[in-house]
Amino acid sequence: MNNSAALSGDDFKQRSRDQWSANPCGAIAADGFEPGSREYFDxxxxxxxxxxxxxxxxxxxxxxxxxxxxxxxxxxxxxxxxQFARAGARVTGLDLTPRSVEIAARRFEVHGLEGKFGIGDAENLAFPDASFDAVYSFGVLHHTPETGRAVSEIHRVLRPGGQALVMLYHRQSLHYWGGLVLKHGVLRGELLRYNLREIMSRHVEYGAVETLPLVKAYTWAEARRMFHEFASCEISVNQLTRSELRPFGRLLPERLFQWLAEGFGWNLVIRAAKSSR
Ligand SMILES: C[S@@+](CC[C@H](N)C(=O)[O-])C[C@H]1O[C@@H](n2cnc3c(N)ncnc32)[C@H](O)[C@@H]1O
Incomplete structure (x- = not known):
């Protein structure tokens, strides 16, 4: 049972560590390869x-x-x-889960690339104000209890004119309404036992063990409000797979498919700039 209403922010953070220690991000695609090897990472x-x-x-x-x-x-x-390091950025990688940091550092070693790594929390960044030209975070801040606070931290550690690039899950999406609400919530009857946040937690991230991390999803307007401290903010919508549109997905013309992905995809990509003054 989830009982997520009774959990504190620290409990949710522990669930994140449990989730991504048991299932390192993306590793399901490398099943069968030696963890930490070049083939595994490729x-x-x-x-x-x-x-x-x-x-x-x-x-x-x-x-x-x-x-x-x-x-x-x-x-x-x-x-x-x-990818950023290969293209010539000076990179620092931070993660709440020690195992993630270990694997990422090993990956840079395997590729012979330079990077700094540390364990840390998005909600309390251990860097002085104005430390970075860019802060990137993909598929992370919707798992932390105080997402707005993490966005303020990003603003704080950016230099004037610096750029934030953040992906958050999109609530007005086919994945949310078709996959989570309709398929799992209504047709499979899960709404009788769980609220929508609990349903997301059960289905959004791959889990070989039942860690049930916190998962939230935002509308375009909610995301825009969260980035109010920034001087500018552009949001694009991405991430729809043809298999989500079964049984018609394969038949859809590319332009129609792209139109759906750019309106109702599962990822909001937010590009925001801090004022240069
Ligand atoms: C879904 S994975 C995404 C990883 C990577 N960005 C990617 O796209 O492959 C989520 C990652 O965010 C980390 N995470 C969750 N909450 C965090 C927080 N409050 N501060 C820092 N990292 C956090 C988890 O430990 C996990 O490694």
Whole structure:
């Protein structure tokens, strides 16, 4: 049973550590390879950018940060941090889960790349004000209890004119309404036992063990409000798979599919700039 209403912020953070210690981010794509080997990391990387989210390299623009000091919050196994480092950014990877930090550091060693790593909490960043040119966080801040506080921390550690690039789950999406609410909540009757946040927690992240991490999803307007301290903020919508649109997914013309993905995909990508003064 979840009983999530009775849990404190620290309990949820412990659930995050449990979840991502048991199931390192993306590692399911590397089943069968020796953990920590080059083949293991390559399998995670290929799956991410070729199968799971082919839009990522174009939308994130990893090579736009050459020569910049970039912090990634919630670096997981370091897949995206590696792209920034390869493209010439000076990178720091931070994560709440010690195992994530260990794996990400090992990955950089395997690739012969430089990076700094540390264990830390998005809600209380252990860096002085104005430490970074860019802060990146993908699929992380919707798992932390005080997401707004984490966004303020990002603003604080950015230098004037610095850029935040953050992915949060999107509530007005086909994944949320079709997959979570309709399929699991209504048709499978889970709404009789769980609230929607608990249903997300049960189904959104892959879990070989039942850790039930906190999962939240935001509307475009809620995300925009959370970034109110920033001088500018642009939000794009991404991440829809044809299999989510079964039985018609394979038949949809590409333009219609893209239109659906850009309106009702599962990921909000927020690009916000701190005032340069
Ligand atoms: C879904 S994984 C995403 C990892 C990586 N960004 C990626 O896309 O592969 C979530 C990661 O965020 C970390 N995390 C969760 N809450 C956090 C917090 N409050 N501060 C820092 N990291 C956190 C978890 O430990 C986990 O490694």
């Amino acid at each position: 399998a995670i990387e290929n799956y991410r950018y070729e199968v799971y989210a082919p839009w990522m390299k174009r939308v994130i623009g990893f090579d736009g940060f050459r020569g910049k000091d970039l912090l990634e919050i919630g670096c997981g196994t370091g897949t995206d941090l590696l």
